Amino acid sequence: MNVLFIGDIVGNVGRTAVKKVLPALQSKYNPHIIIANGENAAAGRGITSAIVKELLESGIHGITMGNHTWDNKDIFEWIDDQPRMVRPANFSEEAPGRGSAIIKANGKELAIVNLQGRVFLPPIDCPFRKADELVDELRTKTKCILVDFHAEATSEKIAMGWYLDGRASLVVGTHTHVQTNDDTILPGGTAYLTDVGMCGSKEGVLGMERGAVIHKFRTQLPVRFVVDEGDWHVHAILVEIDEATGKAKRTQKIRMTETDWLML
Structure with a gap:
């Protein structure tokens, strides 16, 4: 089974980029399941x-989240009705939504x-203990498991x-928006990448307008960050998984920019 994981999608620029390149990625790599951090x-x-509706209709099968999960407050009204979207499982047990799902x-x-x-993030429940709980339970249902940390x-x-x-079949890091060069398959068969990167403007700072970020660093004064509208880049990783064992067989990092993606 081929799994494509797409890095943090940042704003309209990132969404536009992903929708533009996804048909080419599907044609070249034939992913069976596509997951993205949203x-x-x-x-x-x-x-x-x-x-969420836009991303799922574009061909993405599942969406993961992170520390900005609750930033749009109306999410409390609909997150329980999105079975293909997961938020960090080690949030409070009283939090709505779900921390894991099986995507078909x-x-x-x-x-x-x-x-x-x-x-360097807000204090929440232990991710290692929660990983034990969820991964062990999910392995009774399927051997193929992706963890977005x-x-x-x-x-x-x-x-x-x-x-x-x-x-787990794949442990992939998100949040820092910079693709790392350490993709590997660990001895037990788990594919690993410290950070898959991001989808959004490559001319900003982590996808945000660079002038405001630089001003913040220079002055330590409060500023309003907005999504940069410059040329985009798309970062992802493709992992081939042996369905019989759940072990990864092959990994391939993907990096594309607005000016070169047509070479796929």
Whole structure:
């Protein structure tokens, strides 16, 4: 089974880019299931029900989230009605929504789990203990499991990769928006990447207008961040999974820009 995971989609620029390149990615790589991180899809912060519908209709089969899950407050009204969207499972037990789901498409099925780190992020429940609980339960239903670990610290992400080696098919990091060059298959058969990167403007700072970000760093004064409208780039990873064992067989990082994607 081929699984395509698309990095953090940032604002309208990121959504436009993904919808533009997705047919070419489907044609070249033949992914059976496509998952994307959508926590920045609405103007860089959070997501809306209309955007969830837009992404699913574009060909994405499942959506993961992160620390901006609750930024659009109307999400509390509809998140329970979105079985193909997951938010970090180690949020409060009273939080609406779900932390895992089984996605079915093209005759295949893939369990997805969303976790959030605790280093340099707000204090929440332990992602490692929650991973034990969910992954062990999901393995009774399917051997193919993807974990999106939405975390800031590379050390915490690497630790999670090793912790789940042999239990998850893929552990991929999100949140920092910069694609790392450490994709590998760990000894137990788990594909790992510290951060898959992002989809959005490559001319901003992590997808946001660079002038405001630079001003914030220079002055430490409050500023309003807005999504940059410059040329885009798209980051993703393709993983081939052995359905009989749940182990990864092959990984391939994907990087495209607005000026070169037609070379696919």
